[in-house]
Amino acid sequence: MENETVINLGCGPDYKEGAVNVDRKDWLKVDKVHDLNTYPYPFKDNTADKIYLLDVLEHLLEPEKAVAEAFRILKPNGILMVRVPYIKSSVAWHSLEHRHRGGFTWHTFDEYDASTKIGKKLADAGYHKERFRIVERHWLRGRYAFWDRRAITWTLQAIK
Numbered sequence: 001m002e003n004e005t006v007i008n009l010g011c012g013p014d015y016k017e018g019a020v021n022v023d024r025k026d027w028l029k030v031d032k033v034h035d036l037n038t039y040p041y042p043f044k045d046n047t048a049d050k051i052y053l054l055d056v057l058e059h060l061l062e063p064e065k066a067v068a069e070a071f072r073i074l075k076p077n078g079i080l081m082v083r084v085p086y087i088k089s090s091v092a093w094h095s096l097e098h099r100h101r102g103g104f105t106w107h108t109f110d111e112y113d114a115s116t117k118i119g120k121k122l123a124d125a126g127y128h129k130e131r132f133r134i135v136e137r138h139w140l141r142g143r144y145a146f147w148d149r150r151a152i153t154w155t156l157q158a159i160k
Contacts, residue, residue, distance in 0.1 A: 004049040007073065009066070010036050010056030019052070037061050043073045046160075054083040055151075058104065067112070071130035076160040080132065082109070083140070086150040109134060109154050132156035 006019035015021050015029045024035040034042055037060055051070045057063040070080050087103025110116040112132040114123040122128055136155040 005047055005075075006050045006052070007043065007048045008052045008054075009041070009070070010053065010059070012055070014054065016052065036066055039065055039069060041069045041073065045072055046075050048073045048078055049075055050079045050081065052081045054081065055085075057082065058084050068130050071132070071158055074158040074160075076158060078158045079135070080156040080158065081153070082156065083151055083153045084108070086139075086152055088150070104152060106137070106152060108152070109137075109156060112156070114159075131159040133159055 006016065008014070008016045008019040008021045011019075011021040011023050011028070011030060012025075013028060020031045021029070022032045022034050022036070022041075023030045024033065026033045032042060036056065051074060053066065053070060057066060060066050067080075074080060084104040087105055107116075107118075109132065110118050111122050112128055112130060113119040113134045114131060115133065123131070133156070134154060135157050136153075138153055140151040140153055
């Protein structure tokens with residue numbers, strides 16, 4: 001889409017042309033250096049059409065704050081693309097140096113979507129001012145060397 005503002009948070013080596021690529025590692029090809037454990041993120045409210053958080057949330061100390069920041073930065077109906085390792089995947093917990101701090105399941109983002117049973121209960125109780133609609137979610141499966149790589153990808157739409 002022309003004139004679409006796209007942000008690739010925690011890009012690592014996955015530099016996306018046309019996006020604002022953000023990572024804490026200044027030796028990578030990035031457009032903006034920022035540690036995603038530091039809040040707020042250096043973007044104005046309601047400025048992005050799409051945000052990528054691919055293989056990032058599992059590394060953050062408080063992933064729910066990153067989701068809240070993405071929601072703040074997204075325009076109404078903006079899209080958040082998330083990919084994380086499945087909790088039972090061998091890559092979810094495989095290395096002390098490559099830290100993963102939490103596990104994710106098929107239902108991780110249900111609580112943000114008021115059309116799900118838990119999401120409706122939490123919304124009615126006043127939890128999560130950040131509301132998303134789950135547009136799509138699917139499994140990714142593969143093998144890297146001897147690792148069993150299972151991940152879940154979500155496409156979430158910001159409801160504002």
